[in-house]
Amino acid sequence: MSTDTDAKREATFARWEQIRERGPLRFILLRGVLGWGVTTAVLWCALMALFTEKDWVQLMTVALVGFPGGGVVWGTVMWFVGERKFARTPR
Structure with a gap:
């Protein structure tokens, strides 16, 4: 079982090295x-437009400013x- 864990740890380590x-x-x-x-901006905008009567363009404008900032x-x-x-991570 530890070999599976070690293999996963090594794969994660190698992936993070590529990202770095x-x-x-x-x-x-x-x-x-x-x-x-x-992604969150588009989903939030779609849900807000579906469940409220707010203007879709106004919602999208607010969402595309706020959510990417949070991103x-x-x-x-x-x-x-x-x-x-x-x-x-021990090497």
Whole structure:
């Protein structure tokens, strides 16, 4: 059982090394802004338009400003969490 765990740990470690090589800005933009921010903005806007009588264009404008900003924060936090795990991983 420990070999499965070790293999998973090594795969995660190797994947994070590849992500690190590309740098934090790319990670934050792709995972935070696009992956979390824009996706959440579109889903929130669709749900708000469905369940309220607000203007879809106004909702989308607000969502595409606010949620990607939150994505920057989320991506930055996740970068530092990943770096912390990377530093603590025994090699």
